Amino acid sequence: MADPKEISQLVQQTVSEVIDGRIGALKDEVTRRVTESLTPLLEQAAKAPKKEESAPGGGPTDLLNAAVSTIYDANGQADILKAMLDGAAQFTARAALFVVKAGNLTSWQARGFAGDVKGVNISGASGLAGRALSDKEPVSAAAVEFDNGFINTHGNPFDGNAHLHPLVVRDKVAAILYTDAGTDMDGASDQSAVRVLVRSASSWLEIIALRKTGGAAAETAPEPVAAAAAAPAPTPPVAAPEPPPPPPPAAAAPAASPATDGLSPEDQEVHKKAKRFAKLLVDEIKLYNQAKVAEGRQNKDLYSRLKEDIDKSRATYEKRYGATVAAGAGYFTAEVIRILADNDVSALGDGFQ
Template sequence: MDERHEVVAELEEARERAAGLLRAKLDAVAGHIREAAARAASELEVVVPPDLEILLPLAPVTRLLQAPTPPPAPAIALETVRGLDEGRAQSEVLKAFLARLEGLCGGRAILVFREGEVLGWHAVGMADDAAVRSWRARLDASAACAAVAAGKPVLLESAGDDALASLIGAGQRALLIPMSLRGKVVGAALALEANGTLATEAIQILTYLAGLLLETLAVRPVVPTPALAEPITMGAAPPLGEGEGESPFPAVEPVIEELDTGGVAAPEPVVAAAPPPVEPPAVAPVAVPPPAAAPRTPEEEQKHSEAQRFARLLVSEIRLYNEQAVQEGRANRDIYQRLKEDIDRSREMYEQRVPADVRATSNYFFEELVRILADGDPDALGV
């Protein structure tokens, strides 16, 4: 073998050794890569677990979507507000209020707070509406009523309030809402749940509205309130076109001709002689009736109307909080003796508010006492 062949052989051996080293290096690098990939895959399983519920729980969302959707709060119809607005006395407004709660709850009642007691006043849809009017309890015996008297609406289960349970029964879900008059809580609206229906928000809104109507009874002379009246529909009159509204005939100038008299003078007019004066027959004098009282001006009429409404409001309030005493007073014909303090206080309020000129020509407060408290019998007042 010559020298050239030896050189080639050495080069081939060197190439084989270099290739072997390269393969070994690449195998080592590939091994490192495989180890790193295995570690990354292992770590990825920790970050993204096979059970995706662990990463992003959907069970609560599923339960929420499967839960029954609560019914929307019932809207308060305009007719409901009109019904409340028609009342012209406190009792009328409150009874209309109870009637308009139909469909928002089950049985409902008005409770009155008076001298440390809570009294039933009127009820609709209760197990025994008449029994509500005779129900009474100490205010401090009912935690719910005491909270309402302090100005807090209350949702409760009657089983936790013995005093209230004696009225509506145990195990009854109920809503109590404060009713205010002249800035003072004077009673409560009681609403019972029926077949799962107790529209708390709607009942609260109607209670608030009834309170506003009670406050403004004396200053709302128009029934219904104009804002609640049925709108009238008016169509615009079509505009007149050019030439419309004018006579279709051309205007004609009148022609006046002078007559030719042929030079003959017009005769003098003949004036008839005046007849002799005739004496009228003697007439017996007739007595003239005295002039009637001057009618009231619109301003005076307005003052009298306001005085009458205020008297009606005051006396209605007396009856509202003293129904039993009124009934007993009618039977014994001594209403004034039984309600002297309330009547005198209301009379003082009437005299302070009503102008003297109105009181001098009317007695609206006494008339309302007779009409509302004495049922039209003045003797029942006992004065």
């Protein structure tokens, strides 16, 4: 099991690195939620005997850092869930993701199980699943308290314990990650690391949901996750195409996508990530300043109203991509004009460059 102090430091480092540049309030909230949720497990870990661990290419901290980064690199909901499952498989012998709908659990994908786990239905009215749904917090107990049929089919974990980690999106449990130590005596079961991954996936799913709805509250918030997981496992769901944005005026921003023909695959990937990061930064400016955006468009003074946010996000973008092959592409400026000014550069007013 990872060292408690190491995990605590990792939480701060991971949240800072992965969410760097995103809205400050969100960063604080993610840090608070992850740290608070880890406290009980960290205390348990401190009392547990330490085991020597080694992993090719890095220790537990490196693996967890990489797994969290993979989650935040994913764009679609299904890809986020798969990244979380793949990451969890590095820290626990068996993991299965169950989608929650109408109070019941339906399995979607799993890692580490010998048999097919897809399509298993489990009641969420009682037992360990019921506790996870009502508490909205990770719960652990004897595996038989999860579901007798499931355990009889796939085998009781060697330590007899099962762990459920709810994915909470907009204060609703959208899915539950089941994990255990597997049937072999040497099975891994680092639930502290799994909890970090689940919290990261929940936070990223929530950001994506907010971006798609413009920040409006919705009673059916977890439904997109259920829809993503309902798709056949090998094929992520295909979202309905968004209508193309109106063509920019002649004085609009630099082209959103520079020609990348002739660039190496590595350089093309840098351009892709830079464009995605610029869009994320500007999306979140709009998300948390919708009234100012509307007023700024009407009064043609967007930049003066949002100068602090725009300049701070631009600095964050430049810090990450200002010294890369994407430095001269103008992605951040293009996204400011496209997203905030609705492709009307005059709406930004004087002073914007």
